[in-house]
Amino acid sequence: MMLTVRRNILLTPGPATTTDSVKLAQVVPDICPREQEFGRLMESVCTDLTHIVADSGSYSAVVFGGSGTSAVESILSSVVHAGDLLLIVNNGAYGRRMCEMAEAYDLDSIVFHSPPHVALDLTALESTLRSSRRKITHLAVVHHETTTGLLNDIAAIGELCRRESVCLIVDAISSFAAIPIDMRQMGIQYLAASSNKNVQGIPGLSIVVAETELLENKRQHKPRNYYLNLYDQYRFFLETRQSRFTPPVQALYALRQAIDELKREGIEQRYLRYQKSWQTLIDGITRLGLPYIGSDRLHSKLVTSIFEPEAPGYSFQEMHDYLHSRGFTIYPGKLDQFRTFRIANIGDITSDDMQSFLNLLEAYLRQIGFIPGALKGVIASNTRSSEAK
Ligand SMILES: Cc1ncc(COP(=O)(O)O)c(C=O)c1O
CATH class of the missing domain: 3.40.640.10 (Type I PLP-dependent aspartate aminotransferase-like (Major domain))
Incomplete structure (x- = not known):
């Protein structure tokens, strides 16, 4: 067996x-x-x-x-x-x-x-x-x-x-x-x-x-x-x-x-599979009205930092637990200046798995009273900026 x-x-x-x-x-x-x-x-x-x-x-x-x-x-x-x-x-x-x-x-x-x-x-x-x-x-x-x-x-x-x-x-x-x-x-x-x-x-x-x-x-x-x-x-x-x-x-x-x-599978095919899941993710969060960080040109399409929803009932831990109990593990953000959570689309997963995640995310968001809406704008920047110290 x-x-x-x-x-x-x-x-x-x-x-x-x-x-x-x-x-x-x-x-x-x-x-x-x-x-x-x-x-x-x-x-x-x-x-x-x-x-x-x-x-x-x-x-x-x-x-x-x-x-x-x-x-x-x-x-x-x-x-x-x-x-x-x-x-x-x-x-x-x-x-x-x-x-x-x-x-x-x-x-x-x-x-x-x-x-x-x-x-x-x-x-x-x-x-x-x-x-x-x-x-x-x-x-x-x-x-x-x-x-x-x-x-x-x-x-x-x-x-x-x-x-x-x-x-x-x-x-x-x-x-x-x-x-x-x-x-x-x-x-x-x-x-x-x-x-x-x-x-x-x-x-x-x-x-x-x-x-x-x-x-x-x-x-x-x-x-x-x-x-x-x-x-x-x-x-x-x-x-x-x-x-x-x-x-x-x-x-x-x-x-x-x-x-x-x-x-x-081949590295190129693997990356294409990952990118397909990423596109599903981006389409889904855009529809829900959750902006993400980065410009597509510079984006790896492997992990995405998404802004936390503005809703009084929101808590990362509760969202995590809701999804985790249904088989999906998500990750907190790691940026000092923005409140984000992260979704990666690597590993042995497909765009169908990503769609199932999005369906659950939407159900959670509705439950806490977040009204899915049109995306207000991607936090994107191609502007070059750095300081050498
Ligand atoms: C770019 C980069 N460097 C280093 C690390 C640290 O790897 P580990 O947690 O396996 O020590 C990570 C983990 O996510 C990473 O993404």
Whole structure:
């Protein structure tokens, strides 16, 4: 008898809804992760993860047990050395998190601030790179700012970095495996991802893809980290086909299955499926009169920050509970300046699932006395605005 698992629809920006086959791939005979069989599994997973964004001739994937944050932390704490200067683009919660990491590790860093819902001012960014009294050696930026759905123009930033000989570090945790990325073309040296978003695996693995030549550089600096040391994790796996420390064994079996399913669907088709769900979402909230943040041109079409309804009976927690008890999980907003909630359309879901969610949302809104009406206006802005600090 084929086991089935209750299907919850996660409209959260990760972990995302997985297929039953991914969930069930975790049920395997116990195995010691130092066995050759497991080493072969990890090797195949790393090669395929690299292929999602680069060619495995010049780039390599390194995996750690951890969440996405540990992939970013591993890069920043391993590759920015004494004497280097890191420029962090902070245009949302995840850019801010990188600033906090730089502070925790005492990295020499400066911050390029920009609002979370408007395009980065690339001219200002370029002039920051050029006018810095000390040479900026590294630039760290988020690809898809998951708080607002804003996509940063990584290809253009990569071009700036190429011209100024700056090493580019990209947090692609919420874009990896949905939005096509070509590390070589975009000029990215280090990229962070995780197993539980668009790859549609389960949580447990943080992923770094980097230029192999850089990973092979022999360190001349005292390491700032231990478990998250990128070079040591890379080298140990290269030499032994084993992870330095205990990996999340079952998450790797699930990831193997998830990657097989990604290959069958194809990244472009997956992104098209996601975009179809997004369009259903946008049509639905527009009809209900709930504006959202961002301009469609810069929008990832993966996660949307929606303004909370103006109604006396509204409470995010009650709306969450109403939907959750009916199989749909939604997410709070993460913006200081606006009252929003977030809906993501990633994972193993379809536009029909999104329509079912919208029907429930409308029922909830009517119940609290919110009158669905014409959209008053999308909070959109293409205006460029930023301040370099
Ligand atoms: C862009 C980005 N960076 C980092 C993270 C942190 O990932 P995790 O919660 O897996 O540590 C997230 C999570 O949503 C993200 O979207």
